[in-house]
Amino acid sequence: TDAGQTTEKLPADPAVIAPERDLMSKFDGLIAERQALIDTGVTDPFAIVMEKVKSPTEAVINGKDTILLGTYNYMGMTFDPDVIQAGKDALDQFGSGTNGSRMLNGTFRDHMDVEEALREFYGVTGAIVFSTGYMANLGMISTLAGKGEYVILDADSHASIYDGCQQGNAEIVRFRHNSVEDLDKRLGRLPKEPGKLVVLEGVYSMLGDIAPLKEMVAVAKKHGAMVLSDEAHSMGFYGPNGRGVYEEQGCEGDVDFIVGTFSKSVGTVGGFCVSNHPKFEAIRLACRPYIFTASLPPSVVATAAASIRKLRYAHNKRQHLWENARKLHGGLTAMGFKLGTEKPDSAIIAVILEDQEQAVTMWQALLHGGLYVNMARPPATPAGTYLLRCSLCAEHTTEQIDAILGMFKAAGQAVGVIR
Numbered sequence: 001t002d003a004g005q006t007t008e009k010l011p012a013d014p015a016v017i018a019p020e021r022d023l024m025s026k027f028d029g030l031i032a033e034r035q036a037l038i039d040t041g042v043t044d045p046f047a048i049v050m051e052k053v054k055s056p057t058e059a060v061i062n063g064k065d066t067i068l069l070g071t072y073n074y075m076g077m078t079f080d081p082d083v084i085q086a087g088k089d090a091l092d093q094f095g096s097g098t099n100g101s102r103m104l105n106g107t108f109r110d111h112m113d114v115e116e117a118l119r120e121f122y123g124v125t126g127a128i129v130f131s132t133g134y135m136a137n138l139g140m141i142s143t144l145a146g147k148g149e150y151v152i153l154d155a156d157s158h159a160s161i162y163d164g165c166q167q168g169n170a171e172i173v174r175f176r177h178n179s180v181e182d183l184d185k186r187l188g189r190l191p192k193e194p195g196k197l198v199v200l201e202g203v204y205s206m207l208g209d210i211a212p213l214k215e216m217v218a219v220a221k222k223h224g225a226m227v228l229s230d231e232a233h234s235m236g237f238y239g240p241n242g243r244g245v246y247e248e249q250g251c252e253g254d255v256d257f258i259v260g261t262f263s264k265s266v267g268t269v270g271g272f273c274v275s276n277h278p279k280f281e282a283i284r285l286a287c288r289p290y291i292f293t294a295s296l297p298p299s300v301v302a303t304a305a306a307s308i309r310k311l312r313y314a315h316n317k318r319q320h321l322w323e324n325a326r327k328l329h330g331g332l333t334a335m336g337f338k339l340g341t342e343k344p345d346s347a348i349i350a351v352i353l354e355d356q357e358q359a360v361t362m363w364q365a366l367l368h369g370g371l372y373v374n375m376a377r378p379p380a381t382p383a384g385t386y387l388l389r390c391s392l393c394a395e396h397t398t399e400q401i402d403a404i405l406g407m408f409k410a411a412g413q414a415v416g417v418i419r
């Protein structure tokens, strides 16, 4: 047969035609680096398991009661009884999942309701919910700025913003972190005609510093650019209504798009963009990370809606979160730790260490003492820094902050970071 003849012509050794390339070999460097870290005898900072979660601020890790100071649970909403009840009710009434895209069968009553809750919270006409904050940035940036247009972004932008740029077809221009002058200079060099999107963040999550949004937005407008601000780390506790840094700095009228997430202050998972643009709804028709994925489970959007409605009036929590940030920042500064910001600008307080070894040793000493913080390192961090990132929660008690300061003192002295 013809088939038989073809087989005879094949060389005996297929490797002659196409020697197999192991696509996994590119990870050898990473595997070796991780192994070297584990061989030093430390607990792997990137393989922590929460065996039990007792409250927004306490968990059991390695069998030990541990204070959590490394979660994005800024407003402590994860155990709010109304939030939990809303999730249970939706689970009972609508089942465990939607089995489809928002565009087809995946829009349930509670997806509409959470978008209504967002419009109320932000005082805007438009709200679109995505499956994560990562996808909100991916989708909004790649959809807003197309071929021949420009995205201008801060060099320290979150990975999801960078990935949004890669997913789209626009030209990408970076400016020096938080530099109004550099933003102005770079916008000034671009051709006047094409559309431009300036992407900013209210709070930068590695060092916990905030953007001079008012000045930056003014510069963007001067050059005819639209502005998107990612307010992931500010929702709930900046500005009179807790909308974010852009509200606190009084630039509500000039920011065209706000991106946010349910995974931080809201206390569940999901992402969103809100806007007053009259054509905003068109995003639903064109945005691939909105269309080509399943929508969030009804229980998730129901918890998000309940949480957002409570966040609006969470004035006491807001106040206590800021008290906690001031107390921790002041205490760590007094002990001699080097921090990411001079003042307590946000709920994130980054302790800067010399190198990986010092950071991991200190991280482990804290964990053994009963405190979990985030260990962060390049490439996630700016300027090659090694950080222990502390993120505060409105539910941390004053006594817990005292205990945390005590643990930092003991670990810092034992490791030789402070005297």
Ligand code: PMP
Pocket: 132, 133, 134, 135, 137, 158, 160, 201, 205, 230, 232, 233, 261, 262, 263, 269, 270, 271
């Ligand atoms: N933007 C910023 C600034 C973030 O820090 C994060 C997550 N840490 C995201 C977006 C993505 O949010 P999500 O966890 O909802 O994907």
